[in-house]
Amino acid sequence: MTPSLPTPVPPREKRPFLLDFFPLETADQTRLSHFFERLKEGIVSTTRCPKDNLLLWPPRTACPQCHGETLEWVDLPERGHLYAFSAVLGGAPLGMESEVPFAVGLVDLEGAPLRLFGRIEGRPWTELHIGQPVRLESYEIGDGRWFYRFRTEI
Numbered sequence: 001m002t003p004s005l006p007t008p009v010p011p012r013e014k015r016p017f018l019l020d021f022f023p024l025e026t027a028d029q030t031r032l033s034h035f036f037e038r039l040k041e042g043i044v045s046t047t048r049c050p051k052d053n054l055l056l057w058p059p060r061t062a063c064p065q066c067h068g069e070t071l072e073w074v075d076l077p078e079r080g081h082l083y084a085f086s087a088v089l090g091g092a093p094l095g096m097e098s099e100v101p102f103a104v105g106l107v108d109l110e111g112a113p114l115r116l117f118g119r120i121e122g123r124p125w126t127e128l129h130i131g132q133p134v135r136l137e138s139y140e141i142g143d144g145r146w147f148y149r150f151r152t153e154i
């Protein structure tokens, strides 16, 4: 048997499921499909347990405190501030190799007790600073699925 050459990175829609950074989104694939439907409308939402008055992130199908499955959907505020960030200079997830360098960070949302992790767009990572105002946005990842990220306001 002759040695084979390395195979090129498969296009996003043909990637093995376990190497796919983005979740499956339709109602027959996940009980969290409402989250992805709201992303298509430009809204980032999550679940809340009314019994415990607990806002949950990421969105869940059951409350980790009371294990109840009667959760309600809540839209998250758009604005937040950069709590911390880092640059991805190499070793990006499959399919994101060409996007290096890019920034990821933790964002404290205004008016919600949540700190979200996500991609930071809008400015090069060298121009980011702690406390920088950012805005949550949704975007289509290129194969019909949606996800969220942050964009600098300045």
Ligand SMILES: [Zn+2]
Pocket (backbone or CB within 6 Å): 049, 050, 051, 052, 054, 063, 064, 065, 066, 067, 068
């Ligand atoms: Zn609960």
